[in-house]
Amino acid sequence: MPRFGGIATFMRLPGNTPPADLDVAVVGVPLDTGTSNRPGARFGPRGIRDESVLLRPYNMATRAAPFDSLRIDDTGDVAASPYDLLAAVEAIEEHFDGLLADDVITASMGGDHTVVLPILRAMAKKHGPVGLVHIDAHTDINDTMFGSKVAHGTPFRRAVEEGLLAGDRVVQIGVRGTGYAADDFDWSRQQGFRVVQAEECWYRSLEPLMVEVRDQLGEGPVYLSFDIDGLDPAYAPGTGTPEVGGLTMPQALEVVRGCRGLDIVGCDLVEVAPI
Structure with a gap:
């Protein structure tokens, strides 16, 4: 079958393997109700699959x-309502509870960054507080966004409050831009x-940084959010x-x-809003 034909699963995987028979479950989370600027990340899973x-x-x-050492398949999308963000968050958590009950590693495609909160809730129930490698322009540690405690700019504040993260095993890489106050990154x-910060990464290889990251995070469970x-x-x-x-x-x-x-x-790629 040519690459432009067939069913559009991730990397043209079969898409029919039960999670219990997998080591890695690829899963789409097509939700962008928590976004504060341009929407479109609900189409992220489909766009990623198309390019893959x-x-x-x-x-x-x-x-x-x-694929030589791991059983990997695309397990489809979470059924999350685009009209009720809190209900969608509950549905995502329940979906990941089911996947993790089968002892899989999840590779998720968002969706806006709100989706990581229910995923981390499921991860913590399975593994306890996890370490985090977080690549982002933003720290996503706001207390609220327009009065809402759950949005794409708040997941890691909620995750800390709920005990989902091991704070001394968290690294945020690439944060930058303008803020509302000089201490915007201090809460982290x-x-x-x-x-x-991104400026620390300019004009350099990040391999030495990742040596330090591996030393800091050690041997416990780690979630990667990109x-x-x-x-x-x-x-x-x-x-x-x-x-x-x-x-x-390259970085x-x-x-x-x-x-x-x-x-x-577990890992994710989020905030992909195909143009």
Whole structure:
């Protein structure tokens, strides 16, 4: 079957394997009701799947061949209402509870960053408080957004309050842009997070940083959350809240590859709003 044909699953995977028979479950979370600027991330899972048909199973640079050692399949999308954000958050948590009951690693496609809160709730029930590698232009630690406690700019504040994260095992990479006050990033640091601003990443390889990240996060469970706006908008303009001065594509690869050796229990790519 040519790459432009067939059912549009992630990487053209079969899409019919029960989660109990998988090591890694790819899952879409098509929800953007929590976004504060341009919507469209609800189409992220479909857009990612469409582009993923160009991916082949063997990485020529790293020699990675995940399908040789892992059972991986696309398990479809979470059924989350676009009209009721809190009900959608509950549905996402319930869906991930079911997946994690089958002892899988979840690889999620958002959706706006609100979706990580219910995912982390499910992760904490399964693994206890997790470490976090968070790539983003924003820290997403607001207390409220327009009066709402649940939105795409608040998930990690809620996650700390609910005991879902191990604060001294959290690293936020690529945050930048303008803010409402000079201390906007300080709340993260007060929780024990390491905050790596984008300016610290300019003109350099991030491999040394990731050595430090691996040392900090150690051997416990780790969740990887990659907001596409962590990249400079020159590389990823299709997102709702872009900020100039972000990571380059090689730096993004260094961060992801630099997570090798960590106990990754789940990951996501969020805020993809296809143009």
